[in-house]
Amino acid sequence: MAAFHKAMICRIWIVLLVTLLWIGLWYSRISPATSDLAAHRKDLHRFGGNLARNSSFSKFWEVEDDQLTADLIHEVVEELEKIRDGTPGGVVAADRKEPCDERRDLARERGFRRIGETLHAFVLSSVARFSLEEFTAVGLVSIQLRGFAGNPLQSCAWVPKAGSSSVAAALAASNDSSVIWGISWLGYVNESHTEKIFYDVGVVKCSFEEPVGANGEGGFLVLNMTRNSSPPPLVDHSGIIEQSYVPVFQELPEEISSIQFEGPFRFDYAYCSPLLTPSKNVSAKYVKEWLMYHQGLWSESHVHYFFYDAGGIDSRLLEVFQPLMEKKFLTVVDMRELVLFESAGDGHQLVINDCLQRSRFLATWAFFWDLDEYLQLVNSTSMAALLRSYESSPWISLANLVWSRTYCKETSAEDEWAVERMRFRLRYPTCGDEQRAETCHGVEGHRKWIANPRKVLVASIHRTVEPEWNGEILRASIARLNQFHGLAAEGSANSSCWIVKKLDQVNESILVDEWWLKDESFAVAAMEQHRKAMTR
Structure with a gap:
């Protein structure tokens, strides 16, 4: 120019x-x-x-x-x-033409241009039966839209399949009288108010007055996600489903007959892992040790493992999982798309509630703790004996002890597990409010839990949300979780055991570095499980 x-x-x-x-x-x-x-x-x-x-x-x-x-x-x-x-x-000037789009000066262009995607009212993750009369759906609810527009869920309905392959065809073959309306309820985890996120975890419960789909013909579960006070009719004159009604679940003919609503179930226990992301960089060698320890702890009981993959499961981890996968004892759940939706607890809250659904009619109990935490039975001979005492409880809360990775005993064997060297734990809780045991680190704090998945509807990382009461809170002297922060990460051995202590020179009544108490009980239990694993 x-x-x-x-x-x-x-x-x-x-x-x-x-x-x-x-x-x-x-x-x-x-x-x-x-x-x-x-x-x-x-x-x-x-x-x-x-x-x-x-x-x-x-x-x-x-x-x-x-x-x-x-x-x-x-x-x-x-x-x-x-x-x-x-x-x-x-x-x-009269003959001037507008420049073509390719040569437009964007710096001088005025107006509003929409870039990217808006927030979604609801992001569905999974749907499953809760009973013959109920369904549950787990997903993410927009915090912003929820704050301005209220509950995005208005109603739910069951549409009989009637030999149709799609919900639109089923509606076209049905009428208003054949559609069964249910009562909808939406529960929130409600632990995300301090986080700068876009989505909270929500659990939808759709209840009907009588069993639906019990005839084995199959059908469709439909949710009304409109925010209008008076939703449009489900079936219009042309038999086409309205846009505000979303089909979220299809039950195939005779599929209901394969669900075992009452025990005994196929597995005694189901373990639900946290969300495994690339940032966690989980070590395959460590996970193998963790599995060997807990597999011995379950004794003769049958357990199914759910590992949630958000890009953190590599080929080395798959090699560790492969023997269990071949025997149908382990399932890898693909959650990599979750990165598109910033949600509470870095996605951990969502996978907890998803795993509740997967284990509902698969196992008697479901376990929820991290891979850097080890369960220890203090005054129980076996896991079955412990849980037998709480069969009527919806959930069991476990105390959590934090252990030091800095102070260790000297190495005694080349193949010893990392946790066998760690003999020092916190003595007192470290928190601002000791009355909140679920988030308080220490002897009775930072609790994790075990659930009866048929009695727990909504759950969070450190507690159950629905129901919140009527569970069992176990003391650390009965059973506890031992946590080793960061031990599951690849290369953690290089950042562990900086200070080696001779145990015979450490007085058990004196705190090391004013924090750490000498305790060899868990190391002894780990060594015993290691010995059993080597002889199996």
Whole structure:
């Protein structure tokens, strides 16, 4: 653009010089005609506009009317007008065209452009039966939309399959009387108010007055996600489903007959892992040790493991899982898409409630703790004996002890597990409010839990939400979890056991570094499980 302006200025100067040359020639031959001066000024105003008012040019205007001179002046004025309008040479302002989209100057473009996606009212994760009369759906609810528009769920319905392959076809073959309406309820985890996130975890419960789909013909569960006070009818005259009604679950014919609503169930226990992300960088060697320890703890009981993959399960971990996967004792759940939805607890809250659904009619009990935590039975001979005492409870809360990875005993064997060297734990809780045991680190705090998945509907990391009461809170002297922060990560051995202690020189009544109490009970239990694993 700068080169263009320079070229135009040069062109104008050439025209001006030629004009001055012609004016000088005519000025020497023709005397001014005073009588025609007014006419000349009128023409100049027409061609030159404000230039006639410029005193520096006034002496050149007092000449006789000459068509050549006027044409030259007109050309000069026209070129100046083009520069003033910002029009390229040869194109007048009236003929200007808008630049094409590819060459548009985005820095000067005005208006609103929509980029990206808006928040979703509800992001569905999984749906399952809760009973013959109930279904549950787990998903994410927009915190912002929930705050401004309220509950996004209005109602639910069961549409009989009637031999149809789609919900639209089923609706077309049905009428208002064949659609069974249910009562909907939406519960929230409600532990995300301090986090800068977009979604909270929600659990939908849809209840019907009588069993639905019990005839084995199958059907569709439909949720009304409109925010209107009066939702539109489910079936219009054309039999097409309204957009506000979302089909979320399809039950195939005879599928209900494969569900075992009452025990004994296929597995005694189900373990639900946290969300495994690349940032956690879980070590395959460590997970193998963790599995060997707990597999021995379950004794003769049958357990199914659910590991939730958000990009953190690599080929080495899959090699560890493969033997259990081949025997149908382990399931890897793909949750990599969860990265698109920033939710409470970095997705951990969602997988907890998802795993509750998966284990509901699969196992008698479901376990929820992390891979850096080890269960220890203190006064119970076996896991079965412990849980037998609490068969009527919806949940059991476990105390959590935090152990030091800095202070360790000396190495005694090449193949010993990492936890066998760690003999020092916290003695007192470390928290601001000791009354909140679920989030208080220490002897009785930072609790995790075991659930009866048929009695717990909504749960969080450190507690159950629905029901919140009527469970069992176990003391650390009965059973407890031993936590080793960061031990599950790849390369954790390089950041562990910086200070080696000779145990016979450590007084059990004196705290090491004013925090850590000598305790060898768990290391002894781990060594025993290690010995059993080697002989199996």
